[in-house]
Amino acid sequence: MDHIPLADGAxxxxxxxxxxxxxxxDYPYGHGEDDFISFxxxxxxxxxxxxxxxxxxxxxxxxxxxxxxFGTLTEFFQQPISSNTLTRLNHSGDRFICTSALHEIRSLxxxxxxxxxxxxxGFRRRVGRRCGVLLARAxxxxxxxxxxxxxxxxxxxxxxxxxxxxxSLCHTARVxxxxxPTLDTVLARLSFRPAPVDDSTATDFLLWxxxxxxxWCPYQMNHLATLHSATSMIYLASIPRMKRNIGHENCLRAGxxxxxxxxxxxxxxxxxxxxxxxxHVLVDEQQIMxxxxxxxxxxxxxxxxxxxxxxxxxxxxxxxxxxxxxxxYYAVSHVRLLQYDQKSFQGGRPILFIxxxxxxxxxxxxx
Ligand SMILES: [Zn+2]
Ligand SMILES: [Zn+2]
Numbered sequence: 001m002d003h004i005p006l007a008d009g010a011x012x013x014x015x016x017x018x019x020x021x022x023x024x025x026d027y028p029y030g031h032g033e034d035d036f037i038s039f040x041x042x043x044x045x046x047x048x049x050x051x052x053x054x055x056x057x058x059x060x061x062x063x064x065x066x067x068x069x070f071g072t073l074t075e076f077f078q079q080p081i082s083s084n085t086l087t088r089l090n091h092s093g094d095r096f097i098c099t100s101a102l103h104e105i106r107s108l109x110x111x112x113x114x115x116x117x118x119x120x121x122g123f124r125r126r127v128g129r130r131c132g133v134l135l136a137r138a139x140x141x142x143x144x145x146x147x148x149x150x151x152x153x154x155x156x157x158x159x160x161x162x163x164x165x166x167x168s169l170c171h172t173a174r175v176x177x178x179x180x181p182t183l184d185t186v187l188a189r190l191s192f193r194p195a196p197v198d199d200s201t202a203t204d205f206l207l208w209x210x211x212x213x214x215x216w217c218p219y220q221m222n223h224l225a226t227l228h229s230a231t232s233m234i235y236l237a238s239i240p241r242m243k244r245n246i247g248h249e250n251c252l253r254a255g256x257x258x259x260x261x262x263x264x265x266x267x268x269x270x271x272x273x274x275x276x277x278x279x280h281v282l283v284d285e286q287q288i289m290x291x292x293x294x295x296x297x298x299x300x301x302x303x304x305x306x307x308x309x310x311x312x313x314x315x316x317x318x319x320x321x322x323x324x325x326x327x328x329y330y331a332v333s334h335v336r337l338l339q340y341d342q343k344s345f346q347g348g349r350p351i352l353f354i355x356x357x358x359x360x361x362x363x364x365x366x367x
Contacts, residue, residue, distance in 0.1 A: 019065070
């Protein structure tokens with residue numbers, strides 16, 4: 001995961017992916033020896049020979065990492081990749097996955113491709129198709145492995161790292177080679193699973209707690225996971241969010257972000273005068289939409305009669321009156337009352353609204 005950029009100044013997530021490959025060779029996936037499809041058979045035969053004591057869980061993890069992690073990388077970049085290249089030792093002498101060397105592997109691979117303008121486009125398309133098939137196969141196998149791995153914490157880490165790697169390679173293929181429908185489909189299948197309402201540990205997005213600690217709302221995280229690829233989610237997770245007075249503890253269960261909603265049960269209107277019984281001002285949304293559909297700019301005209309009755313009406317903005325000179329482009333962002341106290345609208349006072357005029361934001365006032 002070290003190859004994925006994080007937000008500026010973000011602390012690294014504390015996630016260590018163990019090396020679980022049990023192969024005798026430093027190259028978990030022998031380049032040019034096996035083809036991708038028949039690798040599992042050869043790997044499991046090798047494990048039975050050199051590690052007859054190995055349980056099915058360890059054998060399955062070794063196969064997943066050798067095949068779908070190192071194997072996909074080897075076939076993608078068409079070069080042998082040793083376990084030492086993509087691992088590091090921790091202080092206890094255990095090996096963990098470290099992908100910082102991937103930048104160089106990727107750069108060398110890009111440099112080896114023929115440039116686009118001199119007949120390289122067709123070559124890149126062919127390589128793109130090959131990589132698309134490879135990643136589709138790896139993703140298909142990944143999904144089957146997901147159904148087989150148990151609750152072993154190492155399994156969750158290994159599967160997480162494979163998903164992130166496959167997603168990274170998909171993005172690389174789309175950008176460097178060419179986007180294809182196959183790559184788009186694979187990317188969509190490599191999204192993280194949203195968390196169920198009652199169990200945030202059931203998602204395969206292992207940076208869930210890290211993202212929550214950075215101030216994100218779990219409900220919004222679930223929504224983002226359906227929109228963004230696995231690697232984008234890791235970047236998003238590293239962005240610190242503004243803390244709010246209300247926490248996000250209940251958002252997932254509530255089905256909305258409670259911190260950005262008005263709690264109507266506790267909401268109380270404030271009035272200028274004690275004992276005032278005036279009601280909320282409502283605008284007919286349909287009238288506003290009708291004006292917009294007719295190509296007009298809807299404005300709200302607020303009037304208070306001498307008897308004190310308050311009325312609000314949707315009117316059409318006269319563009320020449322507003323801007324003086326003809327203007328070609330208008331984009332009204334939103335209509336906004338600056339003061340909610342009804343007193344400020346007495347006698348149909350000006351209403352302020354934000355308008356994008358010839359590419360410049362400005363406040364305009366209408367009489
Ligand atoms: Zn929330
Ligand atoms: Zn009032």
